[in-house]
Amino acid sequence: MVSFVTTALLLYFAPAHSSSLPSENFCANSISCIHNLTAQVDNNAVGYFYGQSIIPPQIDLSAFHTPYQVLGTSDPTAPKHIFVDLAGQTLYAFQGNNLILQTLISSGKWHPTPPGDYHIWVKLASTRMSGGEGNDAYDLPNVPFVMFFSNDQVPASAGFSLHGAYWHNNFGHPMSHGCVNMRQIDAETLYDWADPPTTGTTTRATAQNPGTEVSICTSVQLQAGAQPQCVE
Amino acid sequence: MLPTLRSQFSFKLFTVLAVALGIGIAAAFFFYNLHHIKAPTKQSMPYLPSPTPTPSAAQPAEKSWPSPDGHNILIMHTQLSSNHTVTYVFAVKTPDQTTEQVIFRKTVPSTVTMTIPFNSWSPDDKHFFIQEHDGDRIRTLVFNASGAAFKDGQIFEDITDFFSKKNSKYTLGEVTGWASPIYVVVNARAADGSLASSFWFDISRQTFIPLATKFE
Numbered sequence: 001m002v003s004f005v006t007t008a009l010l011l012y013f014a015p016a017h018s019s020s021l022p023s024e025n026f027c028a029n030s031i032s033c034i035h036n037l038t039a040q041v042d043n044n045a046v047g048y049f050y051g052q053s054i055i056p057p058q059i060d061l062s063a064f065h066t067p068y069q070v071l072g073t074s075d076p077t078a079p080k081h082i083f084v085d086l087a088g089q090t091l092y093a094f095q096g097n098n099l100i101l102q103t104l105i106s107s108g109k110w111h112p113t114p115p116g117d118y119h120i121w122v123k124l125a126s127t128r129m130s131g132g133e134g135n136d137a138y139d140l141p142n143v144p145f146v147m148f149f150s151n152d153q154v155p156a157s158a159g160f161s162l163h164g165a166y167w168h169n170n171f172g173h174p175m176s177h178g179c180v181n182m183r184q185i186d187a188e189t190l191y192d193w194a195d196p197p198t199t200g201t202t203t204r205a206t207a208q209n210p211g212t213e214v215s216i217c218t219s220v221q222l223q224a225g226a227q228p229q230c231v232e
Numbered sequence: 233m234l235p236t237l238r239s240q241f242s243f244k245l246f247t248v249l250a251v252a253l254g255i256g257i258a259a260a261f262f263f264y265n266l267h268h269i270k271a272p273t274k275q276s277m278p279y280l281p282s283p284t285p286t287p288s289a290a291q292p293a294e295k296s297w298p299s300p301d302g303h304n305i306l307i308m309h310t311q312l313s314s315n316h317t318v319t320y321v322f323a324v325k326t327p328d329q330t331t332e333q334v335i336f337r338k339t340v341p342s343t344v345t346m347t348i349p350f351n352s353w354s355p356d357d358k359h360f361f362i363q364e365h366d367g368d369r370i371r372t373l374v375f376n377a378s379g380a381a382f383k384d385g386q387i388f389e390d391i392t393d394f395f396s397k398k399n400s401k402y403t404l405g406e407v408t409g410w411a412s413p414i415y416v417v418v419n420a421r422a423a424d425g426s427l428a429s430s431f432w433f434d435i436s437r438q439t440f441i442p443l444a445t446k447f448e
Binding site: 049050052054055057104109166167168169170171172173175183184185188 | 298300301302350351353354355356408409410411412413414415417445447448
C-alpha cells in the first residue's frame with residue numbers, strides 16, 4: 001500500500017517533459033537518422049510521404065553562398081534565441097529582446113518534439129530524411145535548410161532538427177516525426193540568421209562559434225519588450 | 233395702447249443682456265473644450281496595432297501571400313463600393329513579374345469577407361484555396377493557380393459544398409491546409425462540436441478520404 005502510494009505520487013510529480021523524452025537509441029528519422037552529416041542533394045530522386053509520391057525541389061549546392069543577413073541587423077551583437085511554442089505551433093526568433101521572426105510550424109505528430117533547451121550543433125543546406133513504417137513510411141530527398149539541435153538529455157544522435165518542408169503545407173498543426181517543419185522561405189530565413197554563421201553547405205558549431213539556443217516549449221508567453229516565458 | 237419709451241428701453245436692455253449672456257455661455261463652453269483638447273488627461277492610451285488597409289472606393293486594398301517556396305505570389309485586391317458591396321479580385325504572379333494573372337473575381341455584400349489563409353498554397357504551387365466568411369459560415373474554394381478549369385468545367389472546387397453533399401453525418405469544421413500537392417486536410421465536427429474525424433479532400437477526384445489519424 002505504501003509503495004503504491006509512493007509510486008503514484010512520484011508519477012504525479014514527475015517532470016512533465018520527461019515523459020516526452022525520446023527513448024535510448026531513438027532517432028527522429030528512423031532510417032536516415034544522422035548517418036550523413038554533410039549536405040546531400042538527390043535531384044533525380046522521387047520522395048515518398050504518407051503514401052504519396054513527392055517531387056523534391058531541385059537544389060544546386062554550388063549556388064549556395066554565404067548568406068546576406070537581413071534579420072537582426074539593427075542589433076547584431078545581441079544574443080539569438082529561437083522559441084518553439086508547441087501548443088500554438090508557432091516559432092519565435094529573438095535577437096536580444098527584439099522579435100524578428102514569427103511564423104507557424106509543424107512539430108511532431110507521430111513522435112512528439114521533446115520540450116527542452118537545446119543548441120544547434122550543425123547546419124546542412126540539404127539532406128535526405130527517411131523513416132517510419134507502413135502507411136507512415138517516408139523518404140524525402142533534398143530537405144532544405146536543416147538545423148540539428150541537441151542537449152545533454154536529447155543527444156545529437158536523436159536527430160531532431162528545424163528544417164524546411166516541401167511535402168506539405170499544413171503549418172500550425174503537428175505533421176512530423178519529431179522535427180520542427182517550416183515553410184521553405186521561413187527555414188531559409190532562419191537558417192541564414194541562426195548561428196553558427198553559415199560558412200558553406202555544411203556548418204558545424206564550435207566552441208568559438210556555438211549554435212543558437214533553441215527552446216522547445218509546451219507553451220510560450222510573450223512579454224512586451226522582453227524575451228518570452230517558455231513553459232516546458 | 234402703445235408701449236412707452238421707458239418700456240421700450242427696458243425691453244431693448246433685456247434683449248441685449250440676454251444675447252450677451254448667451255454669447256458668454258457659448259464662449260465659455262468653447263474655451264473649456266479647447267483647453268481639454270490641448271491638455272489631455274495623462275491616462276495611458278490603449279495599444280493600437282497597425283491598422284490593416286481599409287478598402288475604399290478610391291484606394292483598393294491589397295494583400296500578397298507568397299507560396300511556401302517563395303516562387304509565386306497570390307494577391308488579393310479589395311475594393312469597397314458606395315453601395316455597401318466589396319469586390320475581391322484574386323491574382324497570381326511570380327516575384328519578378330509586374331503583370332498579374334487574374335484568377336477569380338467576386339462582389340459580395342460588405343458583411344461578407346474573403347481571406348487568404350496561411351496554408352493557402354499547395355506544396356507544389358499548382359493550386360491554392362481561399363475562404364469566404366459569411367457570419368458563422370465559411371466556404372473554402374480551391375483553384376488551379378494557372379486559372380484553368382477543373383475537369384467538371386468549374387473554375388473552382390467548393391469543398392464546403394462537396395462535403396455537405398457527400399457527408400450527412402458530420403459538418404465541415406476546419407480546412408487547415410495541404411497534406412500533399414493534391415490532398416486538402418479537412419476536419420469534420422460532430423453534432424456536439426467535437427472533432428469527429430479528419431479527411432483528405434482529393435482535388436483531382438473530388439472525393440473525401442477518411443483518415444485514421446486526426447489532424448487537429
